[in-house]
Amino acid sequence: MRAGYIEDLEAWEKGFSFYTEVSVRFSxxxxxxxxxxxxxxxxxxxxxxxxxxxxxxMNDWLNPKGEKIPVVADLQCDYQKQVFFDEKLHIYVKANSVGSSSVDIHYMAKNTKGDIVFTGRGSIVQIDKKTGKSAKWTEQEKEVFQKSIY
Structure with missing residues (x-):
C-alpha cells in the first residue's frame, strides 16, 4: 500500500493522534x-x-457574524481493504502542511483489527464570506495546525 502523499507509512501512521469512530450503516x-x-x-x-x-x-466558522469559512478545495481517497456493513472504524485526522490560507489534511481509517482500510488527503482553504477570496490564517490558527504536524 502506498499513496503518493505517504512517503514513510510507519512515520505517517504514527503522526496521527486524533480520531473519531464510525459504524458502517446498512444504507x-x-x-x-x-x-x-x-x-x-x-x-x-x-x-x-x-x-x-x-x-x-469550528466556533469561529459557525458564528453567523464570522467573516471566514473553510471550503474543501480537493479531496481524494485510496482504498486498501474491503469494508463491510456494521464494521466499526476509527477515522484519524491530522494536518500535514499549512499554507497561508490553506491546510493539507490527511486521513487514515482503521478497522477493529488495526488494519488500515483506506487513506486520504485533501486541501481546505479558508475564504472570506464577503469576497469569496482566500483569507489568511491568523498566527493562532497556524499554531493549532502546526501542533498536529510531525
Missing part, C-alpha cells in the same frame, strides 16, 4: 454488504469537523 453498503466507494468522503467530512471542533476552529 452505506451495496447489495454485497461492501461499503460504497463514495462513503469514505462523508466519513472524512465527519472526522474533519470533529477534529476542527476539538482544536476550537
Amino acid at each position: 452505506e453498503t451495496d447489495m454485497y454488504g461492501h461499503l460504497n466507494n463514495t462513503v469514505p468522503f462523508t466519513y472524512f467530512e465527519y472526522a474533519r469537523i470533529e477534529y476542527f471542533k476539538k482544536v476550537m476552529l
Whole structure:
C-alpha cells in the first residue's frame, strides 16, 4: 500500500493522534454488504469537523457574524481493504502542511483489527464570506495546525 502523499507509512501512521469512530450503516453498503466507494468522503467530512471542533476552529466558522469559512478545495481517497456493513472504524485526522490560507489534511481509517482500510488527503482553504477570496490564517490558527504536524 502506498499513496503518493505517504512517503514513510510507519512515520505517517504514527503522526496521527486524533480520531473519531464510525459504524458502517446498512444504507452505506451495496447489495454485497461492501461499503460504497463514495462513503469514505462523508466519513472524512465527519472526522474533519470533529477534529476542527476539538482544536476550537469550528466556533469561529459557525458564528453567523464570522467573516471566514473553510471550503474543501480537493479531496481524494485510496482504498486498501474491503469494508463491510456494521464494521466499526476509527477515522484519524491530522494536518500535514499549512499554507497561508490553506491546510493539507490527511486521513487514515482503521478497522477493529488495526488494519488500515483506506487513506486520504485533501486541501481546505479558508475564504472570506464577503469576497469569496482566500483569507489568511491568523498566527493562532497556524499554531493549532502546526501542533498536529510531525
